[in-house]
Amino acid sequence: MTHTPSPLAVVVTGASSGLGRETALDLEDRGFRVVAGVRRVEDGEKLVAESLHGRVVPRLVDVTDDGSVAACARFCEEELGGLWGLVNNAGICVSAPLECVDSERMRQQLETNVVGQLAMIRAHLPLLRRSRGRVVNVxxxxxxxxxxxxxxxxxxxxxxxxxxxxxxREVAPSGVRVSVVQPGAIRTPIWDKVSNVGAEALRGAPPEVAALYRITFERFLEGNARQAARSRTTPEDFARAVARALTDANPRTRYRVGSDARLVNAMSRTLPDRLLDRYFAGILTP
Incomplete structure (x- = not known):
């Protein structure tokens, strides 16, 4: 016998701004009760003020802190009675030449985007197994x-x-479905953070190393920002894809959002490494 909370409860991490915020509000509008993982109290208060139906419940969630992750799972069980979906959206983006990425910065990238996501999955899987629910990894x-x-x-x-x-593949026998949502470039606050992190990485590298990359890297960051600004893909498009992953009777393994995301997938499947190297060579030319 399955246990399904009513209304269906979903955890969305990284809901303070950008795609996570849009997703939390969209899911609430669709009838879900949304546990919105935020890093600051004021972010949660703002999200509640923007919600239309009173079904957004902010929680302070740091995916790199096991205690914070466990507390979120306890809240879902004790206060909401269960869980239908987990949307692993929280993440950071370290953009810099690899020679300029120090060990601490690399650990932070992996801890947040990989280790922390697995911690969320481990903590919430018992609830998702009971409801035969969904995991959506962004x-x-x-x-x-x-x-x-x-x-x-x-x-x-x-x-x-x-x-x-x-x-x-591991959780399929228990009825839990897992989907990936792959967004392309979308104009959100993350692009300002990407530029700031990249600048910090170059400042922390030995001057002679930073000098090797500075011109092409700064041009790369500017090009990324322009691409995001020109993109016709919206946060609403992303939120709709997440909603489909949570509600489709037979969810896809992957939902690609935006023409650039679909193009990159096609390139990865059809072009040999040498052609891809040639395609990206222009980035590295001063």
Whole structure:
């Protein structure tokens, strides 16, 4: 016998801003009760004020803190009576030449985007198994193709893709369904953070190393920002894909959001490494 809370409860991590915020509000509007994982009390208060139906419940969730993760799962069981879905959206993006990514920054990238996501999955799977619910892991097109100057981020996204595939196969016998949502470039506050983190990484590298990359890396960051600004893909498009992963009777293993995400997937499947290297060579030319 399955246990399904009413209304259906969903945890969305990284809900303070951007895609996570849009997803939390969209799911609430669709009738879900949304546990919105935020890092600051004021972010949760703002989200509640923006909600229309009083079904957004903010929780302070740090995916890199096991105690915080466990507390979220306890809240879902004790206060909500169960859980239907977990949307692993929280993440950071370290964009820098790999030679400029120090060990601490790389650990932070992997701890947040991979280790923390697995912690959330482990803590909430017992509830999802009872409801035969859903896990939705958010990656990106960079989980399929590794772009120069995004190596740390791509490493985390590749790992999350692999983790999602293994998890999907492991939990299928218990009725839990696992999907990946792969958004392309979408204009959100993350792009300002990407530029700031990249600048910090270059400042922390030896001057002679930073000098090797500075011109092409800064041009790369500017190009990324322009691409996001021009993108016709919206946060609403992303939120709809997440909703489909949570509600489709037979959810896809992957939902790609935006023409660029679909293009990257096609490139990864059809182009040999040498052609991809040639395609990205322009990024590295001063």
């Amino acid at each position: 990656t990106s097109g960079l989980g399929r193709v590794a772009v120069p100057y995004m190596g740390a981020y791509s490493a985390a996204q590749f790992a999350k893709e692999a983790m999602s595939d293994a998890l999907r």
